[in-house]
Amino acid sequence: MKFEGTATYVATDDLRLAVNAAITLQRPLLVKGEPGTGKTMLAEQLAEALGARLITWHIKSTTKAHQGLYEYDAVSRLRDSQLGAERVHDVRNYLKKGKLWEAFEAEDRAVLLIDEIDKADIEFPNDLLQELDRMEFYVYETDETIRARHRPIIIITSNNEKELPDAFLRRCFFHYIAFPDRETLQRIVAVHFPEARQRLVEEALEVFFDIRQVPGVKKKPSTSELVDWLKLLMADQIDESALRERDPGKAIPPLAGALVKNEQDLQLLERLAFMTRRASR
CATH class of the missing domain: 3.40.50.300 (P-loop containing nucleotide triphosphate hydrolases)
Structure with a gap:
């Protein structure tokens, strides 16, 4: 057994x-x-x-x-x-x-x-x-x-x-x-969404790990939340370009409510986006 x-x-x-x-x-x-x-x-x-x-x-x-x-x-x-x-x-x-x-x-x-x-x-x-x-x-x-x-x-x-x-x-x-590495996450995603576009998955993983690595994030997004987010991205036919070429004026990625689950983390990401915009001037 x-x-x-x-x-x-x-x-x-x-x-x-x-x-x-x-x-x-x-x-x-x-x-x-x-x-x-x-x-x-x-x-x-x-x-x-x-x-x-x-x-x-x-x-x-x-x-x-x-x-x-x-x-x-x-x-x-x-x-x-x-x-x-x-x-x-x-x-x-x-x-x-x-x-x-x-x-x-x-x-x-x-x-x-x-x-x-x-x-x-x-x-x-x-x-x-x-x-x-x-x-x-x-x-x-x-x-x-x-x-x-x-x-x-x-x-x-x-x-x-x-x-x-x-x-x-x-x-x-x-x-x-332990939290899955990128390769394991790709395998998990492939199990749930075998028809997902590879470029969309790659860009989504970039955004996902970026959010997890932000210092001070209270609730890091989990594997199950990544799966939910990808399901929404595919249902709304969000193109990978919306993730790859994010508008610096936007604080968070599209449909991020599947990843970010409290107002403290939303405010943190908004502050970081504001600081990024200031630094790019």
């Missing part, structure tokens, strides 16, 4: 090695990197490549670890008991299975994505240590232990919003997805 990437996902050699190492070690793969570098898509494409079921657990700031195991709806059971409902006698009717439970009871080996784990409380990763280590957990309401039929392949993503505990990190195989 080896991951080699897919027709729609460009995986570098380092990333392929990391995925296959985590599978061999039977450890969760912790993936970090800039937003938009394909961390979440990795799990989706891995499941597709292996023909496995994908189970996704999106983490929010309010998410608790026990929700990944199960939740017991005591309020509904109390209401049903007051109404004399027959289902009240079986506590299983009030257990909502979490994503880990789903992955553990899957008929075949599944891919479990724990997406953006750093959004949760700092104790969240530690609260999952035993379950991820032993591949089992105890259900108090039914006095039973749920064990994984097949150990799932676990992909955990993080945007580095907060540090993760050392005890949790020791149990993971770690990989940082």
Whole structure:
């Protein structure tokens, strides 16, 4: 069982090695990197490549670890008991299975994505240590232990919003997805837009990297934003000359709202354009 990437996902050699190492070690793969570098898509494409079921657990700031195991709806059971409902006698009717439970009871080996784990409380990763280590957990309401039929392949993503505990990190195989170089970006673009004009792609990449390299940019455009921008350029039939021979009086390139996502960066680019115009006089 080896991951080699897919027709729609460009995986570098380092990333392929990391995925296959985590599978061999039977450890969760912790993936970090800039937003938009394909961390979440990795799990989706891995499941597709292996023909496995994908189970996704999106983490929010309010998410608790026990929700990944199960939740017991005591309020509904109390209401049903007051109404004399027959289902009240079986506590299983009030257990909502979490994503880990789903992955553990899957008929075949599944891919479990724990997406953006750093959004949760700092104790969240530690609260999952035993379950991820032993591949089992105890259900108090039914006095039973749920064990994984097949150990799932676990992909955990993080945007580095907060540090993760050392005890949790020791149990993971770690990989940082570095921002793609120009050649890799060209391959990614070719996957999404095989019919794109090469000159348009080259000029768009020039503009894209120019914006990323501007000192002080708060939100650098990501790979996914480059793809969105190129899609707009092609839909509006923007010629590469509009990118290559930009009017120095214009602050930002056409349709730059796909690349620049906050007013601070817009103002920064406008100031730089103003300074350029002043220097050219």
